[in-house]
Amino acid sequence: MRQKPTGQSWRNWKKNRARARKKMNMDPNPANWDAEWDSFSGDVTHEELPKDHVEVKEIIEWRKKQFRQKQEHEESRKLIHVDVPIDGPYGILHFGDPHVDDDGTDWIQLDRDIELVKSTPGLFAANIGDSRNNWVGRLARLYADQGTSAQEALLLADYFLRELKGNWIYILGGNHDAWSGADDPLRWITDQINALYQPSEARIQLNSPSGAPVTINARHDFKGSSQWNNAHPVMKAAMLGIRDDIFVCGHKHMSGYGVVKSPDDDRICHCLQISSYKVYDRFAREKGFRDQHISPCAVTVIDPNADTNNRVQMFWDSVRGAEYLTFLRSQI
Ligand SMILES: [Fe+2]
Numbered sequence: 637m638r639q640k641p642t643g644q645s646w647r648n649w650k651k652n653r654a655r656a657r658k659k660m661n662m663d664p665n666p667a668n669w670d671a672e673w674d675s676f677s678g679d680v681t682h683e684e685l686p687k688d689h690v691e692v693k694e695i696i697e698w699r700k701k702q703f704r705q706k707q708e709h710e711e712s713r714k715l716i717h718v719d720v721p722i723d724g725p726y727g728i729l730h731f732g733d734p735h736v737d738d739d740g741t742d743w744i745q746l747d748r749d750i751e752l753v754k755s756t757p758g759l760f761a762a763n764i765g766d767s768r769n770n771w772v773g774r775l776a777r778l779y780a781d782q783g784t785s786a787q788e789a790l791l792l793a794d795y796f797l798r799e800l801k802g803n804w805i806y807i808l809g810g811n812h813d814a815w816s817g818a819d820d821p822l823r824w825i826t827d828q829i830n831a832l833y834q835p836s837e838a839r840i841q842l843n844s845p846s847g848a849p850v851t852i853n854a855r856h857d858f859k860g861s862s863q864w865n866n867a868h869p870v871m872k873a874a875m876l877g878i879r880d881d882i883f884v885c886g887h888k889h890m891s892g893y894g895v896v897k898s899p900d901d902d903r904i905c906h907c908l909q910i911s912s913y914k915v916y917d918r919f920a921r922e923k924g925f926r927d928q929h930i931s932p933c934a935v936t937v938i939d940p941n942a943d944t945n946n947r948v949q950m951f952w953d954s955v956r957g958a959e960y961l962t963f964l965r966s967q968i
């Protein structure tokens with residue numbers, strides 16, 4: 637039952653109530669009020685708020701733009717053109733999995749090979765991936781087993797990549813690098829030194845001022861394995877897939893080499909499985925892997941003016957490769 641508001645006489649209160657009912661077009665007879673009330677059953681309304689998202693049509697337009705950008709990137713990375721800034725023979729020192737922060741990594745040879753690239757005219761560098769251990773998630777406990785912290789690991793990787801600024805033909809991201817996800821710091825370091833960095837794989841055409849272009853098919857890992865031939869996965873890729881002058885991969889921390897002749901164009905496909913600078917590996921010992929390490933790297937010396945049989949020569953020993961390159965260049 638309605639209460640009389642305080643501060644009003646009954647008379648005024650009744651008068652005001654009658655006015656209010658009249659204003660609301662209510663029946664003055666209280667017996668009809670229930671029917672009146674039923675007629676006030678309109679929807680509740682509220683203040684219109686701005687949406688907390690952009691219109692769906694705008695989202696679709698943005699997705700189209702993102703896809704076109706991705707499509708352009710993916711299509712152009714199927715074969716990446718790299719200009720070699722030197723005429724005549726040149727070489728590439730393919731650094732095997734560097735794992736720069738591991739206690740078992742041979743920094744003596746790694747440092748020597750960095751200096752070798754810097755001091756040998758025409759010798760360039762390539763990195764097959766796994767630049768750091770980059771332990772993440774449950775594996776982060778493994779930092780307790782190594783002498784370098786995560787910060788020192790990044791410092792070492794940063795040094796390694798920056799020291800060879802201007803010399804990188806390609807840098808791959810390996811599975812250890814991929815564990816960083818979108819936060820991969822190598823992307824930002826390589827952007828700063830203007831080096832080609834690609835996760836997992838890169839197919840490259842090397843164009844030198846004279847002679848034939850040379851193609852490289854580099855993957856951190858080619859699928860497959862064979863207990864009889866370490867180079868089997870990479871040779872299989874050369875036999876069954878696109879033909880390139882050099883196929884190269886790392887990841888398995890073992891050395892292997894084979895050649896495949898392309899019946900289509902007489903090209904010799906050099907198939908390299910390169911090992912790692914991490915030469916002492918607790919995991920390999922636990923698993924009982926046989927020692928299949930010949931060298932942590934490989935040098936491919938390329939003479940773009942030679943015939944197909946002699947266009948590429950492979951060396952396990954980086955110093956020998958650099959010496960041969962220097963000799964070839966002295967013959968120009
Ligand atoms: Fe790997």
Ligand SMILES: [Fe+2]
Nearest residue numbers: 733766887912
């Ligand atoms: Fe590795």
